[in-house]
Amino acid sequence: MEATKTTLKGGEWLIRESEPAHTFIPEHFNEEQMMIRDMCNQYLDTEVFPILDRIDDMEPGLMKSLVQRAGEQGLLATSFPEEYGGLGKDFITSTIVNEYLGAGHSFSVAISAHTGIGTLPILYFGNDEQKQKYIPKLISGEWTGAYGLTEPNSGSDALGAKTTARLSDDGKYYILNGQKCWITNGGFADVYTVFAKVDGDKFTGFIVERGFEGFTQGPEEHKMGIKGSSTVQLYFQDCKVPVENVLGDIGKGHKIAFNILNIGRLKLCAAALGGAKRAISTSVEYAKTREQFKTAIANFGAIKHKLAEMVIRTYACESALYRTAEWIDEKEKQALAEGKPFNDALLGAAEEFAIECALLKVHGSETLDFCVDEGVQIHGGNGFSAEYNISRAYRDSRINRIYEGTNEINRLLSVDMTLKRAMQGRLAMMGPAMKVGQELLAIPEFGDADETPFAAERKLIEGFKKAILLTAGAAAQKLMMKLEHEQEILMNIADMSIDTFVSESLLLRVMRLEQEGKATQLHRDIAQVYIYDAADRVAKAGKDALNAFAEGDEQRMMLMGIRRFTKAASFNSKEARRRIADALIAEQKYFL
Numbered sequence: 001m002e003a004t005k006t007t008l009k010g011g012e013w014l015i016r017e018s019e020p021a022h023t024f025i026p027e028h029f030n031e032e033q034m035m036i037r038d039m040c041n042q043y044l045d046t047e048v049f050p051i052l053d054r055i056d057d058m059e060p061g062l063m064k065s066l067v068q069r070a071g072e073q074g075l076l077a078t079s080f081p082e083e084y085g086g087l088g089k090d091f092i093t094s095t096i097v098n099e100y101l102g103a104g105h106s107f108s109v110a111i112s113a114h115t116g117i118g119t120l121p122i123l124y125f126g127n128d129e130q131k132q133k134y135i136p137k138l139i140s141g142e143w144t145g146a147y148g149l150t151e152p153n154s155g156s157d158a159l160g161a162k163t164t165a166r167l168s169d170d171g172k173y174y175i176l177n178g179q180k181c182w183i184t185n186g187g188f189a190d191v192y193t194v195f196a197k198v199d200g201d202k203f204t205g206f207i208v209e210r211g212f213e214g215f216t217q218g219p220e221e222h223k224m225g226i227k228g229s230s231t232v233q234l235y236f237q238d239c240k241v242p243v244e245n246v247l248g249d250i251g252k253g254h255k256i257a258f259n260i261l262n263i264g265r266l267k268l269c270a271a272a273l274g275g276a277k278r279a280i281s282t283s284v285e286y287a288k289t290r291e292q293f294k295t296a297i298a299n300f301g302a303i304k305h306k307l308a309e310m311v312i313r314t315y316a317c318e319s320a321l322y323r324t325a326e327w328i329d330e331k332e333k334q335a336l337a338e339g340k341p342f343n344d345a346l347l348g349a350a351e352e353f354a355i356e357c358a359l360l361k362v363h364g365s366e367t368l369d370f371c372v373d374e375g376v377q378i379h380g381g382n383g384f385s386a387e388y389n390i391s392r393a394y395r396d397s398r399i400n401r402i403y404e405g406t407n408e409i410n411r412l413l414s415v416d417m418t419l420k421r422a423m424q425g426r427l428a429m430m431g432p433a434m435k436v437g438q439e440l441l442a443i444p445e446f447g448d449a450d451e452t453p454f455a456a457e458r459k460l461i462e463g464f465k466k467a468i469l470l471t472a473g474a475a476a477q478k479l480m481m482k483l484e485h486e487q488e489i490l491m492n493i494a495d496m497s498i499d500t501f502v503s504e505s506l507l508l509r510v511m512r513l514e515q516e517g518k519a520t521q522l523h524r525d526i527a528q529v530y531i532y533d534a535a536d537r538v539a540k541a542g543k544d545a546l547n548a549f550a551e552g553d554e555q556r557m558m559l560m561g562i563r564r565f566t567k568a569a570s571f572n573s574k575e576a577r578r579r580i581a582d583a584l585i586a587e588q589k590y591f592l
């Protein structure tokens, strides 16, 4: 059945077809969105890039003043409700802000933490008084926000926190005792969302202000990258937090922590994308000017391959990001139209697409890492020099695979959520999975060749989905409860999902451009190369997973299925990459 824009649920892309005409593409940003994008770019170019060294040296007061200035220009307010001084823009617009302010190294980390984990918990879980008191100051940049979840012994296992809270004898305060670590903006923030266990077991959020009695901070951490981003430990020694600063319900802190993370993961992907585009521009600029063997290194095929691959992965990532952002937007609007309060509307929408948010977090952070790594390589020895910005980009990128849930945790979560939704009947995977099983037993149908544009790529992506259904279905059936302890298999399935979701998003984008008469050979090349390579990756991951648990005839049959579902026609990807690189070199910067 054909999926419509409004009926696609989280995870459903795996079992339903999407139409290009229902897919949001960045080429459809409206004028206002493009204006906001340009403002963000301009802010980085004029206010941030000229002083990156001073930022990394942690010049006292500098980061706070940059956040404040961004606030004065309205850059912190995009997605916040107008009643608190926000601009009330939609989710796509706020994603654009995250993307285009995302390339600003440590500044971007400060801004993302402030507008995301630093502000959203109060906006979405605070009561009216709390919102009135804190949100306008946070949106304007007058105050900065931070978020204290991680502790020395509880990182990925966030609910294992040891910080405690107990009600004071007079019932006016909660007394917090414990320690938080790795807190972004911690050194200069004014307001902190902090999690502690009331009476040692009820995980709860609290709003803590700088200056509360018993609240202190440690010195700045010395980090590998994002050196200008403030990261400190927080200490609570009989810290008195007024009872009116309990955030949400006692014992319901996990709802705050997990819900905020869904949005954070998508926004991290956006910021990584912004960084990747800048890294590409920096690298092509260098490759054009650096000469070796009497020619610009941009003329070498080895360098063209790198530049093209950076563009391909970045463009693919962008396709999946904005496809998801629009789903969240639509879902939120639908909930608002049904009369849901704004906080439930966005959180519900983000939860619906939590699987996609996890996939995007992984793909975005790994795309950026790939681009900065190849960027350093293109710069040769100079890439290793602190004088060149690409080395900063390389160091700053690495953190993205660690925070907002490590990439391992996000991979595991994406599969766990998919399988749970299938078991709950929320995602109707059983039928399609059984159909794949039947298809394996049947004689393959060869039918007439479909000559319509992109028919081969569409069929391949349909095959990727079948490969996932086959692998995940067989693993769940065979291993049952043991599957959760077979993380290697879950990682394989997650990797297949990432490649499939991103490949499909990319193809739908290019098909939509084609339908609108705007596609060029460049778009077609990007889609073809990405999907062609993805076929090998999906096949390898599927094979590895099946080999880990299947045996005998069943194993042989399923491996044959994986081969059949991921069989891509031969294609000269070298020439396609050359065309992509040549277009980039001609434009001298990322231009898509």
Ligand SMILES: Cc1cc2nc3c(=O)[nH]c(=O)nc-3n(C[C@H](O)[C@H](O)[C@H](O)COP(=O)(O)OP(=O)(O)OC[C@H]3O[C@@H](n4cnc5c(N)ncnc54)[C@H](O)[C@@H]3O)c2cc1C
Pocket (backbone or CB within 6 Å): 113, 146, 147, 148, 149, 150, 154, 155, 156, 157, 181, 182, 183, 184, 185, 223, 231, 399, 402, 403, 404, 405, 406, 407, 408, 409, 412, 487
């Ligand atoms: C610069 C920086 C800024 C940060 N900012 C903040 C902030 O503002 N607020 C905040 O609260 N926190 C913040 N963090 C903390 C960050 O979210 C954690 O570092 C992250 O969640 C990982 O936790 P951990 O460091 O304890 O690693 P661990 O949880 O110890 O993980 C170590 C390794 O084991 C893997 N692993 C862990 N559990 C599993 C599992 N079940 N299965 C498979 N593999 C597993 C991980 O993927 C990782 O590879 C920040 C961290 C850094 C470095």
